[in-house]
Amino acid sequence: MAFEDYEPVIGLEVHCELKTATKLFCGCPTTFGNEANTQVCPVCLGLPGTLPVMNGKAVEFAVKIGHSLNCNIADYSKMDRKNYYYPDLPKAYQVSQYDKPLNYGGYLDIVTKEGTKRIGVTRAHLEEDAGKLVHAGGKSGRLDSSDYSLADYNRGGIPLVEIVSEPDIRSSEEAHAYLTALKSILLYIDVSDCNMEEGSLRCDANVSIRKKGTEKFGTRTEIKNMNSFKFVKQAIEYEIKRQAAVLDKGERVIQESRLWDVTENKTKSMRSKEEAHDYRYFPEPDLVPIILDKAYVQKLKVELPELPGAKRARFEKDHGLTAYDAGVLTSEQELGQWFEVGAKLTKNPKGFANWMMGDMAAQMKEQEKELQDLKFDQKKLAELVDLVDAETINSKQAKEVFLALFNEGVSPAEVVKSKGMAQVSDPKAIEAAVDKVLADNPNVVADYKSGKQGVIGFLVGKVMQASQGKANPKMVNEIIKKKLDV
Amino acid sequence: MELYQKTIHEIAADLKAKKVSSVELTKATMAHLKAVEPKVQSFITVTEEVALAQAAEADKRLASGSNITPLTGVPLGIKDLLCTKGVQTTCASKMLEGFKPPYNATVVERLNAAGAIMVGKTNMDEFAMGSSTESSYYMKTKNPWNLSCVPGGSSGGSASCVSADQAFASLGSDTGGSIRQPAALCGIVGLKPTYGRVSRYGLIAFASSLDQIGPMTKDVEDCALMMNVIAGHDEKDSTSANVAVPDYTTEMKKSIKGLKIGIPKEFFPEGMNPEVTEATKKAIDQLKSLGAEVHEISLPHSPYSLAAYYVLAPSEASSNLARYDGVRYGLRVPGENIVEMYSKTRAAGFGPEVKRRIMLGTYALSSGYYDAYYLKALKVRRLIKQDYDKAFEKVDIIVTPTVPNPAFKFGEKTDNPLTMYLEDVFTISINIAGVPGLSLPCGLSKTGLPIGLQMIGKPFDEATLLKAAYAYEQSTDWHKRKPSLKEN
Incomplete structure (x- = not known):
């Protein structure tokens, strides 16, 4: 069967570390990158006799995530124990949520070439992170060839929200768009750093394929270890092709976890479902249920900032931007804010947006600068836009003026004056x-x-x-x- | 009378009046403790150095005349599942041999703040699983009333050390009867407070939703004194309740005239030891003569308590004890790979009863069985709780025997775990319902073994329990009897 005759069915599980000051059940700090086992205490080390105490801020952040993904917020929710043995899990169970998640039944709208698509969000629940193992000795620093492993529990107990999508995603592009939109929202509501390299945002993908036009899902595999959006896209693409090849050979896809191997650009089998755990979930008896006051939940909803989707629509309408431009400028909250200030200072917001996405973005990328590093404000860029619109300078000159503005912060009008570059229109x-x-x-x-x-x-x-x-x-x-x- | 034979309220008066210093008292108690320890074997660890240092501090406090509590300078025993900073805490398991916690349990902190002295960590059934203290990895604690009998369990060492005057009082823990049953078998007072009344922070968990720490004392007044110190909300334990704590010693002395006592018919089954039935009935008559009203009541679901308990408690235990994997602390038996290390460590570190319960609990929580076992047991739990709620609409306290029989001989029930489990048949539903229960001496068998009377109260109403117990105790002299420390 031709590759095009298959339809991929993809669901994503995203783990997002919350940027609370302290861990989920104790007062240890959550800072990244400190010396191993310096951010631990008897509670997050799971020492005998210790008990967890819920971090209220983590619940607040989790509810905000629920709201921003259009979820129902449970008025009664509880924590459960997920039991399994691994050296990075000091209690040999992870405190998570099983049948009563905090947030459920939401959705996220994504924009693709084909237009807007709604992806269902099954649930977004609260749980604790595990520690980290460092596989030492041996050749590659990988588990299979290492001599021994060292455990670092600094990360253990940091609050996580696991966001599970419905299997509504149909391509690697859609998966990428979903992740981009999700990350943008999480940054907007300021609950996570979303840094994939530091592991504060992690993604697993459930992928299966089926014959186009059929309803029944194929056997899925779960892909892990994809630590950038690019890898998620590549891994999904690879996995779709791999499964198609398996089916074409008349064989069956095995339900299993697969690891994305960055060096070989392929997914590799981790373990089959036969060896998979029975997590023996049961209610965590050391914590009381989470019962949220309706007024409190509503207050958190009202306090949410304008989210990227709404802002995008508004930019198109109010400032005459294209969907694409509005999408770029709302992908990061600061970018949108910067634009909006500028848009009010010029009669040509579209022109202002073009400078931001064109020369300004290019220079920022080249010189590794962030918005807060800029030597000029929106007023000066608006001045440049107006000089061009008034045909005082031509576009070639404008580029030169912009460089002076970017590098030295000099006012465009002054540059034009001092260099005598006013356009000759006589x-x-x-x-x-x-x-x-x-x-x-x-x-x-x-x-x-x-x-x-x-x-x-x-x-x-x-x-x-x-x-x-x-x-x-x-x-x-x-x-x-x-x-x-x- | 020797100093160490006194009660807390007696010796506190002596200490305050400076008739004796805490160091003198601690030395005398320690000498007696060591003298009888070979016979009784109450302690896994004797903490003489800690005790003497604490006694010196207590003496400063007593000399200054300020900040003195009834526990200042008084030697106590601590069950070896309560974390004590820098002092070995084993849970009577090989798994935790040499484990020194870096922190104190909240109750230990509170005793320290009151100026109490720790003489040692008491023996117990391994991880509090048992009713005879025979499952301890370290030693067999003897019943001071007859050294060939068990002291009960799991807080066997905490009971025997008080009974044998090795400490003025002790802390135990009770998941299904582990304070009340050994208190009954050793002829002392033991109170399992309402679930949430005393912080569990630093109590090494057996079954988190059932475990509760409580005092084991020579008489009811001492029990009230201990409760005054250990009860109350703790922000480190989310399940500890923010309910006001009364002054138990004041409440205790109030009259019991008109107190409504319920006698549940299910707690007097046919074929029960006639001496226990007799002693219980006499005690009920005594309470009546003190002005209490007696009503027959029913707790219809109590026959299902044991079955529900042996699903719920092992389920929680299977998860609570999973952390003993050889990775971070305690025993480690090396293996070729991580799974082999886990298996070898746990095979070597746990005794047979602990393994049995881990397997029971793992099975009950397994996918496909959860609904049939765990969920069903939770439903039974709700029904049992409702039984008590209903009963307490009519009565103030419920009175029953604590244990169906007096102390038994070593080895008598180790071959068949079910006979051992039946030791808790009268105490277990109290933990399931989360209500408070107290045991106090109400007689001696023909062979000279103590019999215990159990009083069950409304949630957070330990005061009424102590009041009834105090009234009864003051009209009898069972609490004044001392054990023989001999083999019979």
């Missing part, structure tokens, strides 16, 4: 320059008149050169045409 001056160029280049003029209209560019260039770039190129063009076409 028709008489331009006419004189044009006349001279036409007189100097009779062959080219002849070419033009014989029908090679393309040579006009050469003539414009000459006039611009003669005016040291100051001439208004539009006017130059018009005047040359007027003179030659008579």
Whole structure:
């Protein structure tokens, strides 16, 4: 069967570390990157006799996530124990949520080439993170070849929210769009750093394929260890092709966990379901149920900032941006805020947006600068936009002015003044320059008149050169045409 | 009378009046403790150095005349599942041999703050699983009333040390009867408070939803004194209740005239030891003569308590004890890989009763069985709780025997775990319902073994229990009898 005849069915499980100051059940700090086992106490080490105490801030953050993903917020929710043995899990159970998650039945709208699509969010529940193992000795630093492992419990007990999507995703592009939209929301509501490299955002993908037009799901595999959005996309693409090849051979897909191998660019089998755990969930007897006051839940909803989706729609409507531009400018909250301040300072918000996404983004990327590092404010960029719109300077000059603005923070009007680069829009001056160029280049003029209209560019260039770039190129063009076409 | 034979309220008066210093008292108690320890074997760890240092501090406090509590300078025993900073805490298991917690249990902190002295960590059934203290990895504690009998359990060492005057009182823990049953078998007073009344922080968990710490004392007044110190909300334990704590010694002395006592017919089954029935009935008559009203009541679901308990408690235990995996502390038996290390460590570290319960609980929580066992047991739990709620609409306290029989001989019930489980048949439903229960001496068998009377109260109404117990105790002299420390 041709590859195109299969339809992928994808669901994502995203783990997001909450940026609370302290851990979920104790007062240890949650800072990343400190020396191993320096952010631990008897509680998060699970020492005999210790008991957990719920971090109220973590519940608050989790509810905010629920609201921003359009979930129902449970008025009665509880913690459960998920029992399994692993050295990074000091109690040999993870305190998580099983049958009564805090948030359930939500959705997230994503934008793809085909338009807007709604992806269901099954649940977003609260749980504690595990510690980290460092596989030491051996060749590769990988588990299978290491001599021994060291355990670091700094991460153990940091609050996580696990966000589980419905199997509504149909391509790696949609998966990417879902993750991008989700990350953007989490950053907007300021509950997580969402740093995939530091592991504060992690994603597993459940992937299966089925014959197009059929309803029944195929056997799925779960892909782990994808620590960037790019890898998620690559891994899903690889896995779809792999499963298609398996089915085409007349074999069956095995339900299993697979690991994305970055060096080989393929997914590899971790363990089959036969060896999988029975987690023996049961209610955590050391904690009381989470019963939320309706007014409190409502208050958290009201306090949410404007979310990316709403802001995108508003930017399109209020500032005349395209869906794409509005999407880019709302992908990060700060970017959107920066734009909105600027949009009010110019009559041409679209032009302002173009500068932000064009030269400004390019320079920021090249010079590794963030918005807060900029040497200029929106007012100065708006000044530049207006200078171009007023045709005081041409687009080429504008680029030069922008560089001065970006590198030194000088006001565009001042640059124009000090460098004497105000665009020459005096028709008489331009006419004189044009006349001279036409007189100097009779062959080219002849070419033009014989029908090679393309040579006009050469003539414009000459006039611009003669005016040291100051001439208004539009006017130059018009005047040359007027003179030659008579 | 020797100093160490006194009660807390008696010796507290002596200490306050400076008739004796805490160091003198601690030394005298320690000398007696060591003298009888070879016979009784109450302690896994004797903490003489800690005790003497604490006694010196207590003497400063007593000399200053301020901040003195009835426990200041008084030697106590601590069950070896309560975490004591820097002092070995084993749960009577090989698994935790040499484990020194880096922190104190909240109750230990509170005793320390009151100026109490710790003489040692008491023996118990391994991880509090048992009713005879025979499952301890370390030693067999003897019943001071007859050294060939068990002291009961799991708080066997906490009971025997008080009974044998090795300490003035002790802390025990009670999951299904582990304070009340050994208190009954050793002829002392033991109180399991309401679930949530005393902080569990630092109590090494057996079954989290049932465990509760409580005092084991020579008389009711001492029990009230201990409760005054250990009861109350603790923010480190989310299940500890924020309910006001009365002054138990004041409440205790009030009259019991008109107190309504319920006698549940289910607690007097046919074929029960006639001496226990007799002693219980006499005690009820005594309470009546003190002005209490007696009503027959029914707790219809109590026959299902044992079955529900042996699903709920092992389920929680299977999870609570999973952390003993050889990775971070305690015993480690090396293996070729991590799974082998886990298996070898746990095979070597746990005794047979602990393994039995871990397996029971693991099975009950397994996928496919959860609904049939765990969920069903939770439903039974609700029914049992409702039984008590209903009963307490009519009566103030419920009175029953604590244990069907007096103390039994070593080895008598170890071959058949079910006979051992039946030791808790009268105490277990109290834990399931979360209500408070107290046991106090109400007689001696023909062979000279103590018999216990159980009083069950409304949630957070330990005061009424102590009041009834005090009234009864003051009209009898069972609490004044001392054990023989001989083999019979």
